[in-house]
Amino acid sequence: MKSVGYLKALGSVVAMVLACNVVYAQSNDAPSSAASSVKAGKRANNQLGRKVRGALTKTQGLDVSNISVRARGGAVTLSGTVPDQGQIDAAGEAAKGVAGVKSVSNKLTVMQQ
Numbered sequence: 001m002k003s004v005g006y007l008k009a010l011g012s013v014v015a016m017v018l019a020c021n022v023v024y025a026q027s028n029d030a031p032s033s034a035a036s037s038v039k040a041g042k043r044a045n046n047q048l049g050r051k052v053r054g055a056l057t058k059t060q061g062l063d064v065s066n067i068s069v070r071a072r073g074g075a076v077t078l079s080g081t082v083p084d085q086g087q088i089d090a091a092g093e094a095a096k097g098v099a100g101v102k103s104v105s106n107k108l109t110v111m112q113q
Helices: 002-058 085-096
Strands: 067-072 075-082 103-110
Touching: 002 067, 002 075, 002 085, 075 085, 085 103
Parallel strands: 075 103
Antiparallel strands: 067 075
C-alpha cells in the first residue's frame, strides 16, 4: 500500500517537472524569433551601407577616404570630410541613387587638405 502512495507522489512530481519544461520551452520561442529579426535587420543595414560605400567609391572625382556611411532602415547618413563642396553634393547624389535608400542625411563638411 505504501508503494502505491509513493508512485502517486512520484507521478505528480514527474508531471510537474514536465509541465514546467513545456512552459519554459514555450517562453524561449519568442525571444529567439525576435533576435533573428534583429539580426536580419542588422544584416540588411550592413548590406545597404556596403552598397552605398561601393557607389561612392565608383563616383568620379570623389575622395572617399574620410567618408563614413551608416545605414538604418533605409535611411543613410554620410559623415566625415571632403576637400570641396562639389564632393559633398556628388556624395549625396550617389547615395540617393542606390536601390533601397529611402533618405540621405548628408553631414559631410569641407576641410581643405
